[in-house]
Amino acid sequence: MNRKIRIATSWLDGCSGCHMSFLDIDERLLTVLDKFEIVYGPLVDAKQVPEGIDVALVEGAVSNQDDLELIQQLRARSSLLISLGDCAVTSNVPAMRNPHPLGKILERVYIENAQADQQIPANGVPPLLRHARPLHEVVKVDLHIPGCPPAPDLIFHCIAELLAGRTPNLETRARFG
Ligand code: SF4
Structure with missing residues (x-):
């Protein structure tokens, strides 16, 4: 392939640690910079998910309605979709809320623990899904990169292999679990 590989990164219900690990590849990214471009994600100023993504690296679990719509859009527009990190692979930390009823969680966060303006927000916050779910339970995933966060070496290995x-x-x- 002569053109640059079009890479998207995305961050659903995660802490950004997986993206930090991606950036920790540091100067090695420069060695392959002529082979790819980042067309969507928190590392670039792109508001819409573009068509024709070659590789999408997705951090975080699917926890709310916005996550669900975004992962479906990314899947539809990407040739290869990668679960980046344990929250995407297993739902990890976000899944700690799964055993608890949604109403109880919202009450705890927005009323019991709020210092001011105690109310459960009705506008401007995407509705939570009943459970935080790993990506592969929602869309087809082509590759899983485990770790919390995955090691920069592991992420770089995957990117270098795909670019080759x-x-x-x-x-x-990699070790799963
Ligand atoms: S896998 Fe770990 S580092 Fe990555 S988003 Fe989840 S908690 Fe953060």
């Missing part, structure tokens, strides 16, 4: 036209083999490089 190979499917990354993580069997001996």
